[in-house]
Amino acid sequence: MLAVTAIGKSFGGVRALSDASLDCAPGEIVGLIGPNGAGKSTLVNVVTGFLRPDRGTVKLGAREITGLDARAISAAGIARTFQNLRVFGSMTVRQNVEVAHSRCRQLNPQKAARVDPDSLLATFGLTSVAGALASELPYGSQRWLEIARAMATVPDFLMLDEPAAGLNDEETSRLGTVIDGVRHTMGTGILVIDHDLHFINRICKRLFVFDQGSLIASGAPETVWSDPRVIEVYVGASAPVTTSVN
Numbered sequence: 345m346l347a348v349t350a351i352g353k354s355f356g357g358v359r360a361l362s363d364a365s366l367d368c369a370p371g372e373i374v375g376l377i378g379p380n381g382a383g384k385s386t387l388v389n390v391v392t393g394f395l396r397p398d399r400g401t402v403k404l405g406a407r408e409i410t411g412l413d414a415r416a417i418s419a420a421g422i423a424r425t426f427q428n429l430r431v432f433g434s435m436t437v438r439q440n441v442e443v444a445h446s447r448c449r450q451l452n453p454q455k456a457a458r459v460d461p462d463s464l465l466a467t468f469g470l471t472s473v474a475g476a477l478a479s480e481l482p483y484g485s486q487r488w489l490e491i492a493r494a495m496a497t498v499p500d501f502l503m504l505d506e507p508a509a510g511l512n513d514e515e516t517s518r519l520g521t522v523i524d525g526v527r528h529t530m531g532t533g534i535l536v537i538d539h540d541l542h543f544i545n546r547i548c549k550r551l552f553v554f555d556q557g558s559l560i561a562s563g564a565p566e567t568v569w570s571d572p573r574v575i576e577v578y579v580g581a582s583a584p585v586t587t588s589v590n
């Protein structure tokens with residue numbers, strides 16, 4: 345289990361997170377949603393070691409990993425993708441995946457043996473472009489590559505920051521199917537941030553809703569979407585949603 349509890353993080357006078365909590369079980373897909381500036385990316389940065397929290401804890405199973413750096417978090421078994429793509433543009437598609445996989449082999453050969461780079465390329469529809477430079481791929485394929493590269497580290501948990509951004513409806517639908525397949529076959533716990541709520545509702549069993557740096561609701565999508573605080577944040581209604589007879 346990945347458990348994030350009561351995280352606080354400020355940037356100077358800006359309080360990005362004040363009471364941020366969530367959890368994800370192995371093999372589960374959870375969604376992290378909320379309006380712009382709610383603190384979603386900051387939380388991912390804290391969990392993956394790109395930022396140190398001011399307070400709160402991050403635990404991976406029984407092990408506390410709060411404040412470890414990004415390399416140590418990756419070695420501990422948490423991978424991520426970025427809102428802005430960060431593929432290695434001067435390497436081929438296959439090399440991007442192989443580099444990540446060989447790092448996993450050095451750290452944990454047994455774990456690495458569970459994944460074969462060629463199968464990953466096939467899963468993400470990248471076999472036919474395996475020899476192309478990553479920078480030459482169309483945007484949508486670079487998104488696939490970023491996820492394939494993250495999965496090549498054979499993570500226990502994967503955090504996807506807006507994976508559907510810039511994808512068309514068909515690509516987004518395929519992305520949902522592939523993410524669910526990965527969860528199923530590899531048992532990876534996956535946290536997804538996205539503004540495409542149709543996509544989120546389709547693939548996530550549980551949602552965590554943030555507003556102004558705090559968790560305001562969590563649970564199954566149908567429970568969350570009937571919560572007045574969530575309706576207020578998304579629709580701007582301050583009163584419960586009712587139907588008037590007049």
Ligand SMILES: Nc1ncnc2c1ncn2[C@@H]1O[C@H](COP(=O)(O)OP(=O)(O)OP(=O)(O)O)[C@@H](O)[C@H]1O
Nearest residue numbers: 355358359360378379380381382383384385386387
């Ligand atoms: N490095 C930083 N320096 C200063 N302020 C920051 C920094 N990173 C984030 N913030 C601020 O923290 C708050 C939360 O930002 P964050 O990017 O985590 O929100 P978000 O929910 O991911 O938003 P979006 O959906 O727009 O990506 C915002 O007010 C943002 O301006």
